[in-house]
Amino acid sequence: MxxxxxxxxxxxxxxxxxxxxxxxxVGAGLxxxxxxxxxxxxxxxxxxxxxxxxxxxxxWAGLPRAVMLSLSTGIVATAxxxxxxxxxxxxxxxxxxxxxxxxxxxxLLSVPHAAAAFGLxxxxxxSGWIARLLSPGITGWERPLDLxxxxxxxxxxxxxxxxxxxxxxxxxxxxxxxxxxDAKRSVTIAQALGYGRLTGWLKTVFPRxxxxxxPPIYVxxxxxxxxxDVAVILGPNTPPSLSVQIVKWMSDPDLAMRLQAAAGxxxxxxxxxxxxxxxxxxxxIVAAAGRRWIAxxxxxxxxxxxxxxxxxxxxxxxxxxxxxLVVLAIWSFAGYWGxxxxxxxxxxxxxWMRHGPGxxxxxxETALIAVxxxxxxxxxxxxxxxxxxxxxxxxxxxxxxxxxxxLLIPQTAFLPGLQTxxxxxGADVGRVPVMLAHLVFVLPYVFLSLADPFRAWDxxxxxxAAALGSSPDGVLWRVRLPMLLRPILTALAVGLAVSVGQYxxxxxxxxxxxxxxxxxxxxxxxxxxxxxxxxYGLMQxxxxxxxxxxxxxxxxxxxxxRRGLRHG
Amino acid sequence: xxxxxxxxxxxxxxxxxxxxxxDHHIAPGDVLTVMGPSGVGKSTLLAYIIGTLAPDxxxxxxxxxxxxxxxxxxxxxxxxGILFQDDLLFPHLSVGxxxxxxxxxxGTAVARLAKVEEALDEVGLGGFADRDPAxxxxxxxxxVALMRMLLSEPCALLLDEPFxxxxxxxxxxxxxxxxxxxxxxxxxxxxxxHDADDARAAGGAIVTLGx
Numbered sequence: 001m002x003x004x005x006x007x008x009x010x011x012x013x014x015x016x017x018x019x020x021x022x023x024x025x026v027g028a029g030l031x032x033x034x035x036x037x038x039x040x041x042x043x044x045x046x047x048x049x050x051x052x053x054x055x056x057x058x059x060w061a062g063l064p065r066a067v068m069l070s071l072s073t074g075i076v077a078t079a080x081x082x083x084x085x086x087x088x089x090x091x092x093x094x095x096x097x098x099x100x101x102x103x104x105x106x107x108l109l110s111v112p113h114a115a116a117a118f119g120l121x122x123x124x125x126x127s128g129w130i131a132r133l134l135s136p137g138i139t140g141w142e143r144p145l146d147l148x149x150x151x152x153x154x155x156x157x158x159x160x161x162x163x164x165x166x167x168x169x170x171x172x173x174x175x176x177x178x179x180x181x182d183a184k185r186s187v188t189i190a191q192a193l194g195y196g197r198l199t200g201w202l203k204t205v206f207p208r209x210x211x212x213x214x215p216p217i218y219v220x221x222x223x224x225x226x227x228x229d230v231a232v233i234l235g236p237n238t239p240p241s242l243s244v245q246i247v248k249w250m251s252d253p254d255l256a257m258r259l260q261a262a263a264g265x266x267x268x269x270x271x272x273x274x275x276x277x278x279x280x281x282x283x284x285i286v287a288a289a290g291r292r293w294i295a296x297x298x299x300x301x302x303x304x305x306x307x308x309x310x311x312x313x314x315x316x317x318x319x320x321x322x323x324x325l326v327v328l329a330i331w332s333f334a335g336y337w338g339x340x341x342x343x344x345x346x347x348x349x350x351x352w353m354r355h356g357p358g359x360x361x362x363x364x365e366t367a368l369i370a371v372x373x374x375x376x377x378x379x380x381x382x383x384x385x386x387x388x389x390x391x392x393x394x395x396x397x398x399x400x401x402x403x404x405x406x407l408l409i410p411q412t413a414f415l416p417g418l419q420t421x422x423x424x425x426g427a428d429v430g431r432v433p434v435m436l437a438h439l440v441f442v443l444p445y446v447f448l449s450l451a452d453p454f455r456a457w458d459x460x461x462x463x464x465a466a467a468l469g470s471s472p473d474g475v476l477w478r479v480r481l482p483m484l485l486r487p488i489l490t491a492l493a494v495g496l497a498v499s500v501g502q503y504x505x506x507x508x509x510x511x512x513x514x515x516x517x518x519x520x521x522x523x524x525x526x527x528x529x530x531x532x533x534x535x536y537g538l539m540q541x542x543x544x545x546x547x548x549x550x551x552x553x554x555x556x557x558x559x560x561x562r563r564g565l566r567h568g
Numbered sequence: 569x570x571x572x573x574x575x576x577x578x579x580x581x582x583x584x585x586x587x588x589x590x591d592h593h594i595a596p597g598d599v600l601t602v603m604g605p606s607g608v609g610k611s612t613l614l615a616y617i618i619g620t621l622a623p624d625x626x627x628x629x630x631x632x633x634x635x636x637x638x639x640x641x642x643x644x645x646x647x648x649g650i651l652f653q654d655d656l657l658f659p660h661l662s663v664g665x666x667x668x669x670x671x672x673x674x675g676t677a678v679a680r681l682a683k684v685e686e687a688l689d690e691v692g693l694g695g696f697a698d699r700d701p702a703x704x705x706x707x708x709x710x711x712v713a714l715m716r717m718l719l720s721e722p723c724a725l726l727l728d729e730p731f732x733x734x735x736x737x738x739x740x741x742x743x744x745x746x747x748x749x750x751x752x753x754x755x756x757x758x759x760x761x762h763d764a765d766d767a768r769a770a771g772g773a774i775v776t777l778g779x
Contacts, residue, residue, distance in 0.1 A: 463620050463643070466620070467648060
């Protein structure tokens with residue numbers, strides 16, 4: 001009873017608490033970045049303000065190149081993946097091909113970035129699977145070419161790695177936006193007026209869809225510009241992208257290097273903000289060009305070719321992830337595997353025996369953090385949504401941007417500051433701070449995943465239940481939550497997958513002492529032990545994938561005799 | 569004036585503009601039919617009586633039920649039952665569990681099950697307790713929804729276009745059943761409809777809102 005009363009008193013404050021959990025660490029981290037960037041770091045005996053950190057930063061010879069890499073990889077990856085997704089949706093939505101793509105989405109999405117990046121590297125490296133399959137028969141290569149494909153100095157492979165992971169994400173949010181637009185009828189009308197399917201979709205549906213998917217596109221841009229794990233695995237080394245260099249400076253035993261890292265973090269923040277502004281400008285230009293294109297009345301002669309090529313690129317990016325997982329699996333069981341051979345000489349359990357205990361320990365740590373964080377995020381989310389329903393709160397359009405804010409601030413801009421601040425406070429780095437840092441990134445995704453189905457619930461069900469004498473809590477626990485079991489478990493799985501995939505928060509806030517599957521896997525990147533990477537990459541993928549499978553399986557089992565909930 | 573449902577000078581407005589005004593007493597066993605074109609605020613009146621008025625509406629006036637004012641009572645303590653045009657059976661519960669949800673608390677599990685079975689028998693659905701509500705026909709669902717409401721022993725019954733989703737023959741049957749059960753329990757009934765047949769079958773006073 002006491003518990004119930006406190007819970008009821010806490011409910012109105014949950015939205016505030018949730019915002020605090022999401023934005024508090026971001027704000028604290030930004031302050032913790034700002035001060036040392038201007039030479040203020042009492043822990044190292046330094047008192048600011050001073051511009052030395054920036055002088056050191058701009059004195060670093062690799063800076064122009066690192067900045068260019070951050071801009072080029074981020075903008076190209078976002079633009080290309082958006083282009084692929086928009087053209088596939090325009091050309092194929094409503095067809096059988098499209099439905100196949102939709103079904104592949106969840107598994108593709110749940111593959112962590114690091115595992116996908118390793119898979120891609122194992123595919124396209126000079127000694128990768130593609131070269132092996134073609135050699136020596138077609139290429140005539142007896143030994144791998146001496147060619148820098150993975151970690152190329154232009155960051156092209158890194159861009160490709162980002163594209164293959166962002167395509168399914170952008171496709172998912174485009175699908176969600178499509179559900180809220182009257183797309184089908186618009187395209188039918190356009191086709192009746194003689195427009196091709198793709199051109200008709202672009203001219204009538206795309207503007208509405210884009211308005212809705214704008215925030216997640218900005219998230220992709222901010223993420224792609226500042227990503228660390230993919231950059232460590234696929235990106236160039238000399239110099240690396242700015243974010244990777246910031247992390248290197250942060251892990252330097254010389255505390256003074258943190259000042260330079262903080263200055264770099266502020267630069268990274270400015271770069272992302274500048275790129276977002278430039279993207280907004282580009283939107284206006286594209287919109288103006290689009291209006292002119294619509295006015296020409298062009299019906300779309302190239303529709304078929306464009307749609308086919310978009311599908312080709314989309315299929316290639318999906319295949320890159322799936323084949324990447326296959327080659328990770330082969331390596332994890334590989335005995336001796338000499339170069340031009342398409343397959344290893346023997347398959348063995350030795351690699352799993354050797355790395356099994358290490359992965360199990362890391363899996364335990366990963367699961368402990370992910371389950372705690374995802375459950376907390378789910379509780380806060382349900383509390384917020386229920387408070388919104390019960391107290392009839394209305395959130396304006398601005399509230400959505402608050403949700404996206406922690407995803408728009410580059411991780412490398414505030415996590416170093418958060419770590420520095422924790423050190424200054426004398427707080428120990430470790431598991432609990434890591435969990436709090438994960439919560440910042442898990443909460444928005446869990447909230448965005450659950451909000452629509454929660455709000456779409458027929459509130460007359462609640463009215464009926466209340467008229468039958470059920471209290472507000474009774475309605476929540478006995479009617480609403482059971483009916484929403486499937487979206488709730490999906491949101492939980494999303495939260496678990498996001499937590500499992502986190503690299504930078506675990507590394508920085510954990511002070512290198514919290515070893516999850518992701519940090520262990522990325523740490524293997526420099527060593528190049530493909531068998532170990534295969535084992536860790538597969539375990540990491542499994543940790544993200546299994547919850548999604550359960551989120552499908554459990555409601556199907558629990559509600560196997562309830563037809564009304566099968567598609568709900 | 570003690571028994572029954574009384575709406576005393578109820579006026580509902582939206583954005584300062586008055587939407588509807590009702591001042592009426594419904595005696596136990598009587599039916600008041602509220603008619604009018606859609607959009608005139610008929611369902612809004614029902615929302616006010618059960619206590620779920622949306623915040624963009626404002627209302628003055630009192631609601632009295634069985635000699636008590638319930639204008640500010642939380643919805644789940646008002647003891648006002650409601651039926652919508654959709655059956656709104658809880659899809660995650662069996663037919664029997666839906667009825668059990670309505671049944672007032674108290675009594676042993678065996679006694680409760682017996683009451684549920686009895687209610688099903690009363691509307692010719694004996695043996696349906698374990699069925700998935702989604703597998704029932706429209707008429708069967710309507711009957712289960714009615715009995716679920718009655719098992720919660722409401723002191724008044726509100727009907728929000730309750731028969732408009734049923735086809736003609738079923739419609740007359742279910743309508744008969746609802747009014748007969750309400751009369752048998754001496755419930756004051758307020759029905760909102762735009763169907764003249766419904767109003768005629770109800771046989772009580774008719775209030776027309778809007779144009």
